[in-house]
Amino acid sequence: MLFHVRMDVKIPHDLPSAEAAEIIAREKTYSHELQRSRKWRHIWRIAGEYANYSIFDVTDNTELHEILSGLPLFKFMDIEVTPLLRHPSAIREDDT
Incomplete structure (x- = not known):
């Protein structure tokens, strides 16, 4: 199933910068793993x-x-999720 997801990040201003940097680094690693897996x-x-x-x-x-x-x-994060379906007029076969 395909999903369109909007993610808005709102890191608190009072979060220590070292802690924020560590979380952001873990986020990048996790997202790279998911991108490599094609999820x-x-x-x-x-x-x-x-x-x-x-x-x-x-x-x-x-x-x-x-x-x-x-x-x-x-x-x-504030996250908004929208499920997607293939459009009947779509001509590409590689986007499912």
Whole structure:
């Protein structure tokens, strides 16, 4: 199943910078693992915001929830999830 996910990151200003840097480093490692596994198919930065749009390709809602709740920055995020279906007018076969 494909999901479009918007993630807005809101790290508290009073979080010590060393702690924030450590969390961000773990986040990067975790996201790279998911991208290599093809679970996290696409990620785009939203210009001017600490946010991204991503496409996840997972088995079901439960797997997506486990992945998202495992993000080291999860407790600092507002997340919006939209399930995606192939459009009947789509001509590409490699985007499912």
